[in-house]
Amino acid sequence: MRSWTPPEVPEIPALSASLHLHDTARDAVVEVPVRTGRGTLYVCGITPYDATHLGHANTYVHFDVLVRHWLGTGLEVQYVQNVTDVDDPLIERAAAVGVDWRDLAEEQTELFREDMAALGVIPPGVYLGAVETVPQVVEDVERLLERGMAYRVPADPEELPEGTSEADDVYFDDGAAETGTDWRLGAVSGYDRLTMERLFPDRGGDPERPGKRDPLDPLLWRARRRDEPHWDGRSLGRGRPGWHIECSVIARRHLPAPFAVQGGGSDLRFPHHEFSAAHATAADGVPLADVYFHTGMVGLDGEKMSKSKGNLVLVSGLLAEGADPRAVRILILSEHARTDWSFTRDRLDRATRRLARWQEALARAPEEEDRAADEPEDLQRGIQTALADGLDAPAALRTVDRWAAGELATTTSARRVRTVVLALLGVDLTA
Ligand code: 5CA
Ligand code: ZN
Numbered sequence: 001m002r003s004w005t006p007p008e009v010p011e012i013p014a015l016s017a018s019l020h021l022h023d024t025a026r027d028a029v030v031e032v033p034v035r036t037g038r039g040t041l042y043v044c045g046i047t048p049y050d051a052t053h054l055g056h057a058n059t060y061v062h063f064d065v066l067v068r069h070w071l072g073t074g075l076e077v078q079y080v081q082n083v084t085d086v087d088d089p090l091i092e093r094a095a096a097v098g099v100d101w102r103d104l105a106e107e108q109t110e111l112f113r114e115d116m117a118a119l120g121v122i123p124p125g126v127y128l129g130a131v132e133t134v135p136q137v138v139e140d141v142e143r144l145l146e147r148g149m150a151y152r153v154p155a156d157p158e159e160l161p162e163g164t165s166e167a168d169d170v171y172f173d174d175g176a177a178e179t180g181t182d183w184r185l186g187a188v189s190g191y192d193r194l195t196m197e198r199l200f201p202d203r204g205g206d207p208e209r210p211g212k213r214d215p216l217d218p219l220l221w222r223a224r225r226r227d228e229p230h231w232d233g234r235s236l237g238r239g240r241p242g243w244h245i246e247c248s249v250i251a252r253r254h255l256p257a258p259f260a261v262q263g264g265g266s267d268l269r270f271p272h273h274e275f276s277a278a279h280a281t282a283a284d285g286v287p288l289a290d291v292y293f294h295t296g297m298v299g300l301d302g303e304k305m306s307k308s309k310g311n312l313v314l315v316s317g318l319l320a321e322g323a324d325p326r327a328v329r330i331l332i333l334s335e336h337a338r339t340d341w342s343f344t345r346d347r348l349d350r351a352t353r354r355l356a357r358w359q360e361a362l363a364r365a366p367e368e369e370d371r372a373a374d375e376p377e378d379l380q381r382g383i384q385t386a387l388a389d390g391l392d393a394p395a396a397l398r399t400v401d402r403w404a405a406g407e408l409a410t411t412t413s414a415r416r417v418r419t420v421v422l423a424l425l426g427v428d429l430t431a
Contacts, residue, residue, distance in 0.1 A: 001083060001132060003123035004113035007426065010419045014074030015376040017388035019066075021261065022338060024269055024292040025188045029390055032260050032291050039070035039077045040259035042251045042289070043124070044268055047084040048108035049093040050307035052115040052315045054332075054343055055298040059265050061329055061426075062295050062337040062393065064121045066261070068424050069387040072380070080254045081124040082247055083109055085131050086229055086240055088204065093307070101229065105129075115315040118325045120426040126254045130246045134231045137241040137249050140283055141170055141220045142234065149176050149282040153211040155223045167223035167237050172244075172279060174214045183281045185216065188292055189270035199270050204243055218275045220245050244275035251288060252280055262289035266338075267304075269294055293391075296340040305343075313343050326427045327352040333393035333425065354401070355427070361404035362429045365414035373416075378408045380420045387424070396425065 019032045043063045046056055070077050084090070085105040094101035116123065130137075144150035152168035160167055174185050186192060191199070200207055200216055207215035219242035224230035230238040251259065257280070262273060273292055280288040297304045300311040318328060331351035335341045371377040376384075382399030386392045400421060402408055412420075422428050 001109075001127050001129045002113075003081075003127035004117045004121075006123055007117070007120040008422065008428075009068070009071065009122060010423050012072055012380060012420055012423045013374050013376045015072060015380060015384050017069075017073055017384045019069065019073075019388050020390055021291055021293045022390060024190055024273075024294050027190050030291060034075065034260070035256065037076060039067070039075045039261075040255050041067065041077065041079045041261045041263065042247070042255060042259060043079070043081050044247055044264035044272065045081040045083045045127075046109070046112055047087055047090055048105045048112065049090045050312060051108040051112040053298075053305050053312040054315065054318075055265065055305045056112070057115065057119060057315050057328065058298045058332050059263075059295050060116060060121050061119060061332045062391065063263050064426060065333065065337075065387065065393055065396075065424070066263075066293075066391055067122050068426060069384060069391070072384055072387075072424050077125075078255060078259075079122075079124040080126040080128075080251060082133075082250050083127070083129045084243065084246060085109065085129040087130070087243055089307075091228060111316060115319075118319060119315065119329055120325065120428070122426075126250075128250050128254070130241055131231075133246060133250055134241060136253055137221070137245055138233050138236055140245060140249050140252070140279070141236060141241075143283055144172065144220065144279065145170065147180070147282065149173055149180065150220055151213065153209065155225070159225045161224060161226045164224070167239070169219060169223050169239075170221040170236060171212055171217045172220050172275065172282070174217050174278070177278050177282045181278075181281045181285060182287070183278045185278075186274070188277045189274045191270050196270055196274075203267070203271055205271055216271075218242060218244055218271055220279070244272055245279050247272070248276040248279040248283070248288065251276070252283065257284065257286040258288060258290050260290050262292050264294065266294040266297055266340075293337075295337045296335070299340065299342040302342055318348070323348060324352060324355060327355050329425070329427055330354055330397065333397055336394055337391045354397070355429075358400055358404050358421070358427075359429050361406075362414055362417055365417055366411060367413055367415075368411070369413040369416055370411050371416075377412050377416060377420075378410045379403050379412050379417060380424070382408070383420065383424050393425075400425070
């Protein structure tokens with residue numbers, strides 16, 4: 001799938017600074033291992049039916065800064081993202097508004113691309129939709145069945161298309177995976193069983209489905225239903241992919257195993273990241289990722305922003321009202337990646353004023369500096385030290401504040417400041 005127009009990312013001198021992040025699975029801050037000189041990252045993409053609200057933007061801007069930090073340490077970055085372009089919420093939404101689900105997905109994905117480009121987010125190297133991944137999903141589900149990690153559950157004949165009397169869905173067997181692999185239910189999310197039982201039905205799970213071995217077993221393949229999209233599933237019969245297997249399959253095909261960081265908002269801890277990791281381990285015996293890093297939830301008036309609550313602040317809406325996309329980035333980066341926060345006009349105004357202060361300081365900055373061009377100076381050091389320490393963007397912004405207030409020890413030229421702030425924070429201070 002086409003991604004979006006990449007922003008300008010200027011080169012800066014490489015500064016070695018190993019990244020430490022909070023890992024949800026271990027509930028501890030850990031050093032992110034670097035294998036074969038690369039930063040490897042999968043971030044769960046949008047389900048294109050309510051793009052792009054500030055919650056989405058929060059996720060992708062914080063991970064963008066992670067990518068920028070890796071680049072700033074001289075690493076190559078391998079970044080993969082999906083688009084859940086077929087799933088229940090999208091199909092339900094399309095039916096509710098009377099449009100074809102494909103048109104809704106394409107329209108919202110396009111809006112997302114425009115918003116990401118406006119916010120200066122570096123696009124992933126691999127950007128893939130669920131629809132274009134169906135053959136690989138079929139491969140992996142067949143493999144899980146062969147390995148005894150999945151089982152079939154007959155679909156309700158009432159739901160099947162005209163002329164079909166029987167068809168099976170396929171479910172992941174949590175119990176078999178716990179016995180046959182190192183994965184345990186709760187290993188990634190860190191939740192206990194009661195919490196998982198509470199979250200599962202609200203996040204796409206179907207604990208009540210008759211015939212399941214464990215109420216928490218997730219769907220891998222849904223047999224074709226009346227009026228639902230469907231694809232060739234070879235031995236599985238026609239149908240469509242479950243949700244978690246999509247990300248597991250895309251990550252397994254396009255990243256090493258394990259890759260360094262699996263990311264997304266904290267609402268993906270369970271069931272999504274729990275089970276995409278479980279599916280991957282059950283398929284080939286190797287853990288999916290080294291570190292599971294989750295960003296906070298953005299709300300409005302104290303409630304999580306979501307289509308169902310109708311409290312969306314759209315990025316395109318803010319920009320249409322005249323908000324500067326750089327101020328939107330600063331707004332997002334003013335809170336720590338892991339912090340939950342609520343949008344207010346006041347916060348956006350503060351971010352806009354901060355941008356103006358930085359621009360004024362840049363206009364006053366000297367042409368000359370007391371550092372060789374290939375040597376990192378204090379501004380870069382300050383920003384990257386903050387980012388290396390748990391991706392602390394607020395501390396990185398405070399470093400820029402200190403520079404703007406003339407508090408850094410060394411003199412940095414205007415050119416260098418622009419380059420460093422653009423490369424690491426994605427904020428272009430010129431103009
Ligand atoms: N397509 C799946 C992931 S495979 C999905 O969750 N799509 S989504 O459109 O619902 O969310 C896309 C990303 O935005 C996810 O990382 C999700 O955690 C994050 N997100 C969604 N709502 C919010 C919110 N209110 N605040 C912060 N992040 C959010
Ligand atoms: Zn995902």
